[in-house]
Amino acid sequence: MSLSLDIRHRFAGFALDVALDTPGPGILALFGPSGSGKTTTVNAVAGLIRPDEGRVSVNGETLFDSHARVWVPPRRRRVGYVFQEARLFPHLTVHDNLLYGWRRAGRPFDQAGIDHVVALLGLGALLDRRPRTLSGGERQRVSIGRALLTAPRVLLLDEPLTALDGPRKDEILHYLERLRDETRIPIVLVSHSIDEVTRLADWMAVFNEGRLAAFGSVFDITARIDLFPMTGRFEAGVVLAATVAGHDRAHALTRLSFDGGELVVPGLDAPVGAVMRVRLRARDIMLALDPPERISANNAIAATIVEMRLDPGAFVEVLLQAGESRLIARITRYSMDRLGLKPGQQVHAILKTVTVERRSMAAGGEAQDL
Numbered sequence: 212m213s214l215s216l217d218i219r220h221r222f223a224g225f226a227l228d229v230a231l232d233t234p235g236p237g238i239l240a241l242f243g244p245s246g247s248g249k250t251t252t253v254n255a256v257a258g259l260i261r262p263d264e265g266r267v268s269v270n271g272e273t274l275f276d277s278h279a280r281v282w283v284p285p286r287r288r289r290v291g292y293v294f295q296e297a298r299l300f301p302h303l304t305v306h307d308n309l310l311y312g313w314r315r316a317g318r319p320f321d322q323a324g325i326d327h328v329v330a331l332l333g334l335g336a337l338l339d340r341r342p343r344t345l346s347g348g349e350r351q352r353v354s355i356g357r358a359l360l361t362a363p364r365v366l367l368l369d370e371p372l373t374a375l376d377g378p379r380k381d382e383i384l385h386y387l388e389r390l391r392d393e394t395r396i397p398i399v400l401v402s403h404s405i406d407e408v409t410r411l412a413d414w415m416a417v418f419n420e421g422r423l424a425a426f427g428s429v430f431d432i433t434a435r436i437d438l439f440p441m442t443g444r445f446e447a448g449v450v451l452a453a454t455v456a457g458h459d460r461a462h463a464l465t466r467l468s469f470d471g472g473e474l475v476v477p478g479l480d481a482p483v484g485a486v487m488r489v490r491l492r493a494r495d496i497m498l499a500l501d502p503p504e505r506i507s508a509n510n511a512i513a514a515t516i517v518e519m520r521l522d523p524g525a526f527v528e529v530l531l532q533a534g535e536s537r538l539i540a541r542i543t544r545y546s547m548d549r550l551g552l553k554p555g556q557q558v559h560a561i562l563k564t565v566t567v568e569r570r571s572m573a574a575g576g577e578a579q580d581l
């Protein structure tokens with residue numbers, strides 16, 4: 212996709228000033244705390260607000276330009292919008308809710324197109340049901356299907372998982388991954404959850420008080436320790452692109468290789484050679500000065516300390532370079548002092564296999580560079 216935004220807008224007590232250009236296809240995540248301007252930005256793309264000033268274009272087509280006096284009204288923008296709570300018509304069946312999207316787009320009837328979306332989102336068994344009989348996850352799948360059937364030029368997903376519990380979230384994440392991989396529709400995903408963002412997104416815009424604190428590939432942004440206060444220290448960690456190198460079926464383990472070493476992770480159902488992304492939380496990585504021996508942790512990656520960043524409390528974030536990859540360890544300041552850690556030093560980053568959750572690994576490598 213290419214999405215190009217340059218938006219300035221004021222509400223009483225809030226000013227949005229955001230500019231970004233996505234350089235290629237993929238999912239763009241708008242990430243940041245509540246009230247930082249994510250929904251306002253998405254609303255500007257959808258045409259639900261008219262920014263005071265700026266420009267919005269999708270795939271080269273200008274939808275808004277305050278200087279050139281361009282304003283494409285929302286109904287003509289071909290934008291699919293999915294909200295936090297599925298907004299389905301309660302009196303219509305799933306099938307008719309889906310068709311509503313189709314009709315709204317004024318498209319000629321095409322059963323094959325509908326069948327494709329039904330199959331993509333696993334809606335076949337639900338078609339005759341009414342929304343109130345569906346689970347939250349199923350309802351959300353229907354609203355994504357309805358949005359897809361409007362033949363959108365961009366799909367806007369505003370916290371589509373927030374109202375769902377853990378298993379339902381995983382279910383939708385799985386369908387969103389399929390959507391990303393099987394359709395070419397650009398997606399903008401608004402999320403508070405670093406977990407969702409790192410699993411799905413290619414590009415990440417970090418919002419803070421109406422401005423962009425950072426914008427770049429998920430791989431680059433998650434490797435920036437200066438952003439940890441905004442990306443959430445507890446859950447923060449790098450995302451690595453890695454390739455499945457082999458399986459140890461007897462122990463239900465998989466070996467991943469990345470530029471910088473190998474990782475032993477819980478067994479994955481992916482063929483050798485498959486490109487994966489894996490999130491390694493900073494708090495799961497410990498540091499040793501010597502190569503560890505007789506230790507239960509399966510991963511010890513040789514790395515060099517690049518930078519250390521003290522947080523206001525007991526901890527320090529340590530940015531590490533291993534080959535071309537970056538890792539981040541979160542340790543105590545006490546450990547830093549005890550081991551005399553400093554930039555330039557060689558260390559071993561130790562990671563227990565059991566800390567790498569299956570849900571933090573997903574298909575998909577790196578999108579093209581900025």
Ligand SMILES: Nc1ncnc2c1ncn2[C@@H]1O[C@H](COP(=O)(O)OP(=O)(O)OP(=O)(O)O)[C@@H](O)[C@H]1O
Binds near residue numbers: 222245246248250
């Ligand atoms: N129509 C409006 N009128 C006045 N203020 C508004 C309006 N819409 C949003 N705001 C304010 O703009 C700010 C940004 O809101 P926005 O919904 O874009 O944030 P957000 O990052 O999406 O937050 P959340 O994650 O909670 O949805 C907030 O302070 C909000 O109160």
